[in-house]
């Protein structure tokens with residue numbers, strides 16, 4: 001990321017040599033126009049990255065904290081432990097988990113062996129061949145997801161998850177039997193993480 005941002009800075013520097021005295025249009029322009037010489041390219045890149053990360057992740061985190069804090073307060077008032085229906089009552093947290101599974105699933109795909117000749121979309125997979133179905137390329141394909149590298153839990157609101165474009169737990173006869181348990185564990189982790197831990 002630093003390398004990428006540094007390239008942008010270099011390109012801007014070249015441009016600003018040609019067009020001097022122009023009014024700064026964005027953060028990079030402002031940082032580059034600093035005359036104190038304290039701002040190295042590295043520091044400028046660092047500043048830009050720090051501005052990008054909160055812009056990207058703060059909203060989903062805020063929503064998750066709000067939803068889970070509300071539940072924790074209710075539970076504390078009633079003096080009750082968490083139960084199954086609580087897990088289902090956190091729709092935004094579920095969307096955060098779904099989006100995490102889409103972008104960062106630890107299982108990148110599954111292996112299959114063709115038991116007979118199979119033709120898919122004009123390609124022949126001969127009997128006995130092994131195939132690796134790569135989930136990640138489907139989950140990060142912009143034909144299936146707008147801005148696929150953008151962490152956007154809202155994309156799952158009112159969306160049907162049972163499509164072939166979303167298979168973090170596999171599908172068919174070998175569908176992961178731990179699917180619900182995995183989501184439940186992730187929800188419990190997120191609940192305690194956002195309601196009990198401090199970031200500093």
Ligand code: HEM
Nearest residue numbers: 107110111168169170171173174175176177178179181182
């Ligand atoms: C985020 C967590 C998890 C992910 C992403 C995941 C993903 C998967 C995937 C993709 C498969 C299909 C493998 C294939 O088709 O070859 C699978 C199978 C399986 N998973 Fe999970 N899994 C998770 C958690 C769990 C948990 C918590 C358990 C059990 C407590 C579990 C038990 C199994 C078992 C037993 C199979 C084999 C099913 C079969 O072959 O019939 N998984 N998992």
